[in-house]
Amino acid sequence: MSDATLKTPIAGLHHVTAISGPAQENLNFYTEALKTRLIKQTVNFDAPEMYHLYYGAADARPGSVMTFFNREEGAQGQAGEGAALAFAYAAPPDTLADWQAALGGTISTRFGAQVLSLRDPHGQAFEIVADPSDGAWGEFHSVTLWLADPGPTAAILTDIFGYSYQGEERGDGGLRQRYALPGDAPGRVIDLWQSELPVKARPGAGTIHHIAFRAGDEGHQAALREALIARGQEVTEVKDRQYFKAIYFREPGGVLFEIATDGPGFATDEPLAALGQSLQLPPQHEPRRAELKKALPPLVVV
Numbered sequence: 001m002s003d004a005t006l007k008t009p010i011a012g013l014h015h016v017t018a019i020s021g022p023a024q025e026n027l028n029f030y031t032e033a034l035k036t037r038l039i040k041q042t043v044n045f046d047a048p049e050m051y052h053l054y055y056g057a058a059d060a061r062p063g064s065v066m067t068f069f070n071r072e073e074g075a076q077g078q079a080g081e082g083a084a085l086a087f088a089y090a091a092p093p094d095t096l097a098d099w100q101a102a103l104g105g106t107i108s109t110r111f112g113a114q115v116l117s118l119r120d121p122h123g124q125a126f127e128i129v130a131d132p133s134d135g136a137w138g139e140f141h142s143v144t145l146w147l148a149d150p151g152p153t154a155a156i157l158t159d160i161f162g163y164s165y166q167g168e169e170r171g172d173g174g175l176r177q178r179y180a181l182p183g184d185a186p187g188r189v190i191d192l193w194q195s196e197l198p199v200k201a202r203p204g205a206g207t208i209h210h211i212a213f214r215a216g217d218e219g220h221q222a223a224l225r226e227a228l229i230a231r232g233q234e235v236t237e238v239k240d241r242q243y244f245k246a247i248y249f250r251e252p253g254g255v256l257f258e259i260a261t262d263g264p265g266f267a268t269d270e271p272l273a274a275l276g277q278s279l280q281l282p283p284q285h286e287p288r289r290a291e292l293k294k295a296l297p298p299l300v301v302v
């Protein structure tokens, strides 16, 4: 592991990607009920007959980007060991009651803060956490990973990514350990959850596919890649995801981790004011636009 990596910790979450049911239902919930902004309407670059919809804060800042591979049909997934269980938005403490009135859910206290626990229309667990810092709506507070053994995952977070242990709480049939990054970047908290009941994760609608961490730039990403490989992790080559450069690896607990760069950002193929209004395709899929538009269900963007 290089000292350079340790001196530059991960800057928090970049995005979280989950699998949803039908795209229109997903769009309606995340924009109308949850009031995040549709910031990109594109396709799954690896399976372009499927929408990939991105939601975030109004300015599409990294750390606020929740994305979905939208499956029109397909089996429901199952949360369990080896996958991320839930993502959480940060919200001013005095707004939690309003969110509960609008969306339902239950409020509990976790590490001294109120947490509203909810599910989206396709069964994805998510939370709204009372947080006094004044970030934009749509910024992440944290993600929770469900792990059979949190130890090896925690070691990657602390030794390579720069997280530190914050404490643990027992309850809800398991043990929750909290790790956080220094500073106040959105999504700087990760909870590692160990259930007393062993349940294996099964991918499908309503489950998180991967979580992506922020590297400031490609140099930082390369240093992290080197440190992970030195640690014995198998890491992909750098992939061009149009809005960021990405590398992927499956961490020891089984969760797919991505490290994404801040640049070039979501305004690279359409102006910031028009984000999400029309279908954007990367150069490799642009020649198939007419065919893909026919295969994809029509989407009404309000």
Ligand code: ZN
Pocket (backbone or CB within 6 Å): 015, 017, 210, 211, 212, 258
């Ligand atoms: Zn991703």
